[in-house]
Amino acid sequence: MSARDRELNAAFRTRRSLSRAGVYALLWIGVVVMVVPFVWMITTSLKSPIEILEFPPTWIPTGHFVEAAPGVWSEVNIVSRNAAAGTISVRPLGGGPETTVDGAAVRDRFRFRLENYAEAWRQAPFARYYFNTILVTIFVVAGVLVTSALAAYAFARMKFWGRDNIFVLFLSMMMVPQPVYIVPSYIILVKLGWIDTYQALIVPWLAHIFSIFLLRQHFKTIPADLYDAAIIDGCSRFAFLWRIMLPLSKAVLVAVVIFAVVGTWNSFLWPLVMTNTTAVRPLQVGLARFSQEQGTNHELMMAAATFSIAPLIVAYFFAQKQIIQSLATSGMKT
Amino acid sequence: MSWLSTLRRKKFMDPLTAALYLVPAGAVVVIFRMLPIASAFVLSFFDVKMGRIRGFVGLAQYAKLLQDPTFWSSLGTTAYYVAGVVPLSLFLALLAAVLLNQKIRGLGFYRTVYFLPVVTSLVAVSMVWKWIFHPRLGLLNYFFELVGGGSLQWLDEPRGIFEMIAGGLGWSWWPDGFAGPSLALIAVIIVAVWRGIGYNIVIFLAGLQNIPGQYYEAARIDGASPAQVFWKVTWPLLSPTTFYVLLSTTIVSFQVFTQIYLMTGPPVGGPMGTTKVIVYYLFERGFDAGGNMGYASAVALVLFVIILSLTLIQRRVVERRVYY
Structure with missing residues (x-):
C-alpha cells in the first residue's frame, strides 16, 4: 500500500465515520421526538397543580419544603418570589396563612405525587371502565379465534359451490371504512335493543375478516393430501382442524389475538356511539369523557392517560417483535 | 377407478x-x-330522525348536501389534512427507514421506540398532545421561547398558516381563500404523523430489506454515487412498498376522527370550524340532537366514493411506475 493509498483510505474512513455519526444523530433526534411526549405525560402526572403552572417547566417533579421545626420539613407552595429582598412568600400545602421566609430557607426536593393516580382513579369510575374493557376484550378474542378458525378452514379446505366468490365478497367488506356504516349499525343495534349493552361492543366484532384471510392463507400451505388421507382414514373434519391444522398455525393465531386485543382495547368511535352510561362504557370512552370534564386538571388527566395505556405498553415491551410484525402485516393503524 | x-x-x-x-x-x-x-x-334516500324512518325523499339529501357550505368546507379541511399527513409521513418514514437500513447497531431499539405510539390509544395520545400544545403552559411553546421564537396559539389558532407566514413576512394583505389550513389543523396533522409514522417505517424497512443485495453490489462496482444508488436502485425497487404505504396512509387519513373530537374546540371542530373534518361532520349530523341519519348516510356515501375512487386512481397512476 503506497502512502497515497493510505492517505486516501484514512480520508475515506473519516468521511464514513462522520456520515455514520450523522445517521446516529438523526436517529436519536427521532427517538427524542417519539419519547418526549411520553416522558412529559408521566412527569406531569406526578406534579402538583401548582407546579404545573410553573414556568419554565420542571422535568423532574419537585416539591418545596421549609423547616417547620428542627428536623421537620413541611411542604409549601410558593406564592411569590421577591428577587430584590431575596425572600419567598410561601403557604403550607394543606392551606393556612401565608408567610414570608428567607430564600435560602426554602429547599427543593424531588417529589413524585403518586397520589394523583389514586385521585384520578377515584374521580371517575375507572375501575368499572377497566373491567368493561377487559371483559369485552376477552370475549372478542375468544370469539374471533373460534369464528376465524372455522371459516378459514371451510374456505381453505372444503369444496362447495361459490366458495371463492363468497371469500372475495368477504374481503371486499374490508374496503369499506367504519364511518360509512356506523349510522345504520346504530339503527340496527337500536332495533335489537342492544344500545348500552355488552353485546353491542362484542357481537358485531366477533368476526374479523382479515384474521379469516390470514388463517386461510396459512391453512392452504398445509398439504391437501394430508387432509384427504386423514378424511379417508375416518378422521372427522373437526378433529383434523383441532388436532392438525391449529397446532400447526400457532404463529398466525398469536397474530389474530394481537389484532383482537389491540383493536378492542383502543377502539373509540364504535363504543362512543353505542354506549351512553357508565355501566358498560369501556376505558377509552371513559378516558375521553374524563378529559372533557376535567378541563384544567392536567396532572389528573395525564395520570389517567398513563394508567389507561399502561397494560398495552407493558405487553408491547414484552412482545414487541410479535406485535410489530402482526400489526404491520394487518394494515391496522388504529 | x-x-x-x-x-x-x-x-x-x-x-x-x-x-x-x-x-x-x-x-x-x-x-x-x-x-x-x-x-x-x-x-341516504330517506328522511331519518331519531333513528326513525320518516319517509322517502329520493335524491333530496344529496341535493341538500351539495348546497351545504359546511359539507364543502369539511371536505376541504379533510383534503388539507390528508395533503399534510400523507407526504410528511411518507417522507419522514422513508428517511428513517433508509437510515435504519444502514447496518445500524441497535436496530431493534430504534424500531421499538418509533413504533411505540402506534400501540398507544389515540385518546391518550390526543390528551397528551393537547397538553403539549397548551398556549400558555405547553411544552412546545416553552421550546419555542427557548430558541427565541414567539409563542403560538396552536389548537386555538383559526388563522391559516399561509396567511400567518405572509403576516410574518410583513405583508398585511393576503387574499381570502388562500389562507391555507389553520394552525390548529397543522397541530392535528403533527400529531397524526407522530402517531402513525412507526407503522410506515416498519413497512418501508421490510421493503428495503427485500431488495436483493446484488443490485447494490453491481451499482457500487459501476461507481454509482449514493444519490444515484438511491434514485436508480432503491426508489424503483421500493415502489410497490411506497405505493402500499401511500394508499393505506391516505385511506386512514380520510377517516380522521378521534384527534379532532378530543383535541379541538369546544365546540369540536374549532377554532371557528377550521378543523371540522368529514367524519366528524358525519358524526355530528347523524348523532347530535336535530341531526338526520339519512343526511349523515349521504355524507357517508360521499366519503366511501372518495375513498374507493382514490384507491382506484392511485392504483392506476402508481401502477405504471411500479417495477416489480
Whole structure:
C-alpha cells in the first residue's frame, strides 16, 4: 500500500465515520421526538397543580419544603418570589396563612405525587371502565379465534359451490371504512335493543375478516393430501382442524389475538356511539369523557392517560417483535 | 377407478358441513357488515330522525348536501389534512427507514421506540398532545421561547398558516381563500404523523430489506454515487412498498376522527370550524340532537366514493411506475 493509498483510505474512513455519526444523530433526534411526549405525560402526572403552572417547566417533579421545626420539613407552595429582598412568600400545602421566609430557607426536593393516580382513579369510575374493557376484550378474542378458525378452514379446505366468490365478497367488506356504516349499525343495534349493552361492543366484532384471510392463507400451505388421507382414514373434519391444522398455525393465531386485543382495547368511535352510561362504557370512552370534564386538571388527566395505556405498553415491551410484525402485516393503524 | 372419484365427491363436496363452519363468522359479517353497508346506501334516500324512518325523499339529501357550505368546507379541511399527513409521513418514514437500513447497531431499539405510539390509544395520545400544545403552559411553546421564537396559539389558532407566514413576512394583505389550513389543523396533522409514522417505517424497512443485495453490489462496482444508488436502485425497487404505504396512509387519513373530537374546540371542530373534518361532520349530523341519519348516510356515501375512487386512481397512476 503506497502512502497515497493510505492517505486516501484514512480520508475515506473519516468521511464514513462522520456520515455514520450523522445517521446516529438523526436517529436519536427521532427517538427524542417519539419519547418526549411520553416522558412529559408521566412527569406531569406526578406534579402538583401548582407546579404545573410553573414556568419554565420542571422535568423532574419537585416539591418545596421549609423547616417547620428542627428536623421537620413541611411542604409549601410558593406564592411569590421577591428577587430584590431575596425572600419567598410561601403557604403550607394543606392551606393556612401565608408567610414570608428567607430564600435560602426554602429547599427543593424531588417529589413524585403518586397520589394523583389514586385521585384520578377515584374521580371517575375507572375501575368499572377497566373491567368493561377487559371483559369485552376477552370475549372478542375468544370469539374471533373460534369464528376465524372455522371459516378459514371451510374456505381453505372444503369444496362447495361459490366458495371463492363468497371469500372475495368477504374481503371486499374490508374496503369499506367504519364511518360509512356506523349510522345504520346504530339503527340496527337500536332495533335489537342492544344500545348500552355488552353485546353491542362484542357481537358485531366477533368476526374479523382479515384474521379469516390470514388463517386461510396459512391453512392452504398445509398439504391437501394430508387432509384427504386423514378424511379417508375416518378422521372427522373437526378433529383434523383441532388436532392438525391449529397446532400447526400457532404463529398466525398469536397474530389474530394481537389484532383482537389491540383493536378492542383502543377502539373509540364504535363504543362512543353505542354506549351512553357508565355501566358498560369501556376505558377509552371513559378516558375521553374524563378529559372533557376535567378541563384544567392536567396532572389528573395525564395520570389517567398513563394508567389507561399502561397494560398495552407493558405487553408491547414484552412482545414487541410479535406485535410489530402482526400489526404491520394487518394494515391496522388504529 | 370410478368408485374412488365417487367416494371423493361424496366425501369432499359437502356444502352442508361447509355451511356449518361458515355460519358463525358469516352471520356476523352479514348482519353487522353487509346489512349496514347496504342500509347506508338505502338510508341516504330517506328522511331519518331519531333513528326513525320518516319517509322517502329520493335524491333530496344529496341535493341538500351539495348546497351545504359546511359539507364543502369539511371536505376541504379533510383534503388539507390528508395533503399534510400523507407526504410528511411518507417522507419522514422513508428517511428513517433508509437510515435504519444502514447496518445500524441497535436496530431493534430504534424500531421499538418509533413504533411505540402506534400501540398507544389515540385518546391518550390526543390528551397528551393537547397538553403539549397548551398556549400558555405547553411544552412546545416553552421550546419555542427557548430558541427565541414567539409563542403560538396552536389548537386555538383559526388563522391559516399561509396567511400567518405572509403576516410574518410583513405583508398585511393576503387574499381570502388562500389562507391555507389553520394552525390548529397543522397541530392535528403533527400529531397524526407522530402517531402513525412507526407503522410506515416498519413497512418501508421490510421493503428495503427485500431488495436483493446484488443490485447494490453491481451499482457500487459501476461507481454509482449514493444519490444515484438511491434514485436508480432503491426508489424503483421500493415502489410497490411506497405505493402500499401511500394508499393505506391516505385511506386512514380520510377517516380522521378521534384527534379532532378530543383535541379541538369546544365546540369540536374549532377554532371557528377550521378543523371540522368529514367524519366528524358525519358524526355530528347523524348523532347530535336535530341531526338526520339519512343526511349523515349521504355524507357517508360521499366519503366511501372518495375513498374507493382514490384507491382506484392511485392504483392506476402508481401502477405504471411500479417495477416489480
